[in-house]
Amino acid sequence: xxxxxxxxxxxxxxxxxxxxxxxxxxxxxxxxxxxxxxxxxxxxxxxxxxxxxxxxxxxxxxxxxxxxxxxxxxxxxxxxxxxxxxxxxxxxxxxxxxxxxxxxxxxxxxxxxxxxxxxxxxxxxxxxxxxxxxxxxxxxxxxxxxxxxxxxxxxxxxxxxxxxxxxxxxxxxxxxxxxxxxxxxxxxxxxxxxxxxxxxxxxxxxxxxxxxxxxxxxxxxxxxxxxxxxxxxxxxxxxxxxxxxxxxxxxxxxxxxxxxxxxxxxx
Amino acid sequence: xxxxxxxxxxxxxxxxxxxxxxxxxxxxxxxxxxxxxxxxxxxxxxxxxxxxxxxxxxxxxxxxxxxxxxxxxxxxxxxxxxxxxxxxxxxxxxxxxxxxxxxxxxxxxxxxxxxxxxxxxxxxxxxxxxxxxxxxxxxxxxxxxxxxxxxxxxxxxxxxxxxxxxxxxxxxxxxxxxxxxxxxxxxxxxxxxxxxxxxxxxxxxxxxxxxxxxxxxxxxxxxxxxxxxxxxxxxxxxxxxxxxxxxxxxxxxxxxxxxxxxxxxxxxxx
Numbered sequence: 389x390x391x392x393x394x395x396x397x398x399x400x401x402x403x404x405x406x407x408x409x410x411x412x413x414x415x416x417x418x419x420x421x422x423x424x425x426x427x428x429x430x431x432x433x434x435x436x437x438x439x440x441x442x443x444x445x446x447x448x449x450x451x452x453x454x455x456x457x458x459x460x461x462x463x464x465x466x467x468x469x470x471x472x473x474x475x476x477x478x479x480x481x482x483x484x485x486x487x488x489x490x491x492x493x494x495x496x497x498x499x500x501x502x503x504x505x506x507x508x509x510x511x512x513x514x515x516x517x518x519x520x521x522x523x524x525x526x527x528x529x530x531x532x533x534x535x536x537x538x539x540x541x542x543x544x545x546x547x548x549x550x551x552x553x554x555x556x557x558x559x560x561x562x563x564x565x566x567x568x569x570x571x572x573x574x575x576x577x578x579x580x581x582x583x584x585x586x587x588x589x590x591x592x593x594x595x596x597x598x599x600x601x602x603x604x605x606x607x608x609x610x611x612x613x614x615x616x617x618x619x620x621x622x623x624x625x626x627x628x629x630x631x632x633x634x635x636x637x638x639x640x641x642x643x644x645x646x647x648x649x650x651x652x653x654x655x
Numbered sequence: 656x657x658x659x660x661x662x663x664x665x666x667x668x669x670x671x672x673x674x675x676x677x678x679x680x681x682x683x684x685x686x687x688x689x690x691x692x693x694x695x696x697x698x699x700x701x702x703x704x705x706x707x708x709x710x711x712x713x714x715x716x717x718x719x720x721x722x723x724x725x726x727x728x729x730x731x732x733x734x735x736x737x738x739x740x741x742x743x744x745x746x747x748x749x750x751x752x753x754x755x756x757x758x759x760x761x762x763x764x765x766x767x768x769x770x771x772x773x774x775x776x777x778x779x780x781x782x783x784x785x786x787x788x789x790x791x792x793x794x795x796x797x798x799x800x801x802x803x804x805x806x807x808x809x810x811x812x813x814x815x816x817x818x819x820x821x822x823x824x825x826x827x828x829x830x831x832x833x834x835x836x837x838x839x840x841x842x843x844x845x846x847x848x849x850x851x852x853x854x855x856x857x858x859x860x861x862x863x864x865x866x867x868x869x870x871x872x873x874x875x876x877x878x879x880x881x882x883x884x885x886x887x888x889x890x891x892x893x894x895x896x897x898x899x900x901x902x903x904x905x906x907x908x909x910x911x912x913x914x915x916x917x918x919x920x921x922x923x924x925x
Contacts, residue, residue: 394777398763398770405765480761482726484778485750648728648742 403502410506417454440586444521445613451515458503460605462575528614539608542628549635580606600631657700662732707877753823757835779826793821813844884925
């Protein structure tokens with residue numbers, strides 16, 4: 389276990405080094421957050437009845453999304469990992485007494501967390517002081533708040549387990565850009581990163597809620613703003629746990645299979 | 656103890672002619688060619704031996720090293736190292752081996768070398784006192800004290816290679832695979848690396864398998880040499896004996912070793 393903690397630490401520290409990038413990110417997230425909120429306000433003013441949630445809940449959702457972008461961005465991939473597959477320096481990782489899957493999983497989670505730690509605080513603080521209904525409301529209660537925290541961690545694991553599948557797929561292609569673009573677009577759209585899932589039409593929403601993508605950011609954020617009531621939150625969290633188990637099992641098995649036929653090219 | 660018996664490995668290589676027309680054709684129909692990297696490779700290396708593994712580019716040296724270090728799974732044949740099959744028992748196997756790939760790096764690019772060493776220490780669960788002792792020894796032998804705190808990206812190739820070799824010895828492996836450890840090094844670094852390998856071998860009884868194109872490495876370090884060409888083992892024994900049956904004689908002299916080996920390769924048609 390200690391070795392995985394060490395991986396986590398070295399990656400976490402490396403991630404904390406990019407302060408300028410973090411500030412630039414925070415600025416972008418503010419701009420993006422305000423833009424989204426104003427856009428939704430225009431819809432809301434046209435017909436509040438057609439809105440699936442309160443406007444303040446939506447603002448909360450958007451600000452959480454901006455604050456925790458680092459954790460839930462589907463398009464993030466550890467270039468080090470992809471490069472190690474494409475260039476063959478994975479040869480060294482294979483010479484280590486570690487599970488490659490666990491090691492990569494931990495590295496990924498560490499990068500996501502280190503990015504989030506630097507960025508979330510200023511956004512959360514400012515958004516908390518914005519006048520309602522434009523800021524982050526207080527959590528729906530103590531229990532929902534803790535469920536939200538738990539669900540956040542699980543959501544990050546679901547996403548990391550999903551990205552692991554993309555990494556493994558890179559064993560089969562010379563360049564992983566194609567698969568990455570496809571998978572990321574799908575993940576972004578279906579996870580509610582562009583339009584929150586409650587805004588999708590009924591039939592589609594039912595399906596989306598069952599897909600792993602909804603278990604990423606939508607579940608924790610909707611629990612926080614109270615759109616998913618506590619009673620239903622437990623089921624949603626169980627679904628998250630299910631997807632973690634399912635995605636990691638597939639990933640571990642697939643990786644084992646592909647490592648057996650891996651070819652490290654070049655002298 | 657390293658035992659290889661009839662190890663075979665082939666790769667599929669895609670081929671196409673030059674030019675736009677052929678590129679379009681290749682979109683619809685790929686032509687593959689099977690390259691047999693290893694055919695029937697067998698040898699035994701005892702504990703504490705130091706063996707040079709030579710052959711022209713593309714002969715199968717790296718593939719053999721990759722199989723022995725558990726990275727590649729061969730198509731057929733047996734390979735047992737210290738009682739284990741490397742690719743089946745990868746995690747247990749790699750604990751006992753150290754590997755240096757001269758053309759790749761195992762150090763973390765943007766953190767100081769010492770951080771990489773500590774990570775490796777944690778990966779192999781090396782105890783604190785043992786790590787301290789090994790680190791002191793490696794630092795002194797390879798003159799690392801100046802460069803341990805420098806990020807890897809700012810090291811020269813010679814400095815980096817010294818760190819790479821040190822990194823592969825932190826967990827005290829019984830077997831050390833060195834795949835072109837002196838590639839691109841200047842004379843001073845080369846000599847330092849050679850001396851170090853010799854010392855480690857002598858004092859710790861580490862089994863060393865070394866591939867290189869620099870025949871001086873072979874001459875300075877190894878008593879036994881295995882020659883591979885086109886995926887087959889062609890010769891196995893002391894380097895001098897290789898030249899006994901060559902019809903083409905080359906004038907020895909100081910720079911003659913390379914010429915002699917070239918003549919040998921030519922003679923063997925590899």
